[in-house]
Amino acid sequence: MPDAPPGPSAVSGTTRLYVVLGDPVAQVRAPGLLNDLFARTGRDAVLVPVHVRPDGLEEVMRGLRHMRNLDGILVTVPHKVEVCRYADLLGPAAEAAGSANALRRNPDGTWLADNFDGAGFVHGLRENGHDPAGATVALAGAGGAGRAVAAALLTAGIARLRLYDPDAARREDVLARLDARWPGRTTAGAQTDFDGDGVDIAVNATPLGMRPSDPLPFDPARLPRTCTVADIIMKPAETALLEAARDSGRPVVHGRHMLDSQVLLYERFFALHAPERKARSEQ
Structure with a gap:
């Protein structure tokens, strides 16, 4: 042997x-x-x-x-x-x-x-039948992973990106960085400004959901019924956000697909x- x-x-x-x-x-x-x-x-x-x-x-x-x-x-x-x-x-x-x-x-x-992170996230979306090209995307989180996902989605040809983060300085920094490469395609607001109208894909790129006590990063009920909800959190595999989205009949993409x-x-x-x-x- x-x-x-x-x-x-x-x-x-x-x-x-x-x-x-x-x-x-x-x-x-x-x-x-x-x-x-x-x-x-x-x-x-x-x-x-x-x-x-x-x-x-x-x-x-x-x-x-x-x-x-x-x-x-x-x-x-x-x-x-x-x-x-x-x-x-x-x-x-x-x-x-x-x-x-x-x-x-x-x-x-x-x-x-x-x-x-970004390339892996986009590939995971496509592998699950959700091509982001031409989509309107709402993205919660402008930290290290969120900004990478944002750049990859814009590279993949999304039409519009709505970026939400509670840290004003951080979201403005990311907005300036993205606008320099993809001018006019991104807007940025506070987490409390989350707007789900007309969104095709909604993404959680925050740590919210890693602990059972965490609040939802956004309410999936505010999204269109056809909106795909994705989470980049690996553990737990089924976050509270994905569970709520699935229970309401919306398609979901788990964090493991990105990794x-x-x-x-x-x-x-x-x-x-x-x-x-x-x-x-x-x-």
């Missing part, structure tokens, strides 16, 4: 490291998905969650950059905007969104940050597929 491929259960001195940073991290699904990918591709690597609060991010990032066996960093709430400060280069999606959810170490030792659609993008970004597969095929 051939030896089992190296993976998370066979960590050694040669194992390459990846981390996912967040506050909290109990909800993250990336370790299961990426460690499974490492095992399937025979890669001697492991990804572990790292719980770091915002006031510790700078210290942690400076330390991670000095770890010579660390090849990649994934980033979740609430660090996606701030983490861009610690990258040497920004990829096109991170540049457009002003946020990043993945960083890789380049061969020259520099760190490149990019964002795959599942990102796995191939991560594989390409971190070059996880080619070298070791080729080496094993030549044995």
Whole structure:
């Protein structure tokens, strides 16, 4: 019987490291998905969650950059905007969104940050039969993930974007960034200004829904019956928003579809597929 491929259960001195940073991290699904990918591709690597609060991010990032066996960093709430400060280069999606959810170490030792939240979200929508091209979209949340989703939706050809966030400075910053690339297609307002009239797709890109006590980010009853309601939260899989939308007969798209659609993008970004597969095929 051939030896089992190296993976998370066979960590050694040669194992390459990846981390996912967040506050909290109990909800993250990336370790299961990426460690499974490492095992399937025979890669001697492991990804572990790292719980770091915002006031510790700078210290942690400076330390991670000095770890010579660390090849990649994934980033979740609430660090996606701030983490861009610690990258040497920004990829096109991170540049457009002003946020990043993945960083890789380049061969020259520099760190490149990019964002795959938006591309993963749009791909997940399409895989579930909801092409956003030409749609009017209401998006709650202008944080790291929300701004990435906004940029990807505009890239995908939506007609209009209504962006809602309680932080006036943050939503105005995102509006200016989006208007510079897609002028006149986005409006921004406070969360309490949410307007569901004529909306084809409504998206929750806030953390509201991660805890049972959270209020709804918006009321799905204010949306047209045909409006698709999507949530980017991974855990719980069925948020209160999606449950309310489903109970009212509206189609829903779960958060897991965004992350599942990102796995191939991560594989390409971190070059996880080619070298070791080729080496094993030549044995």
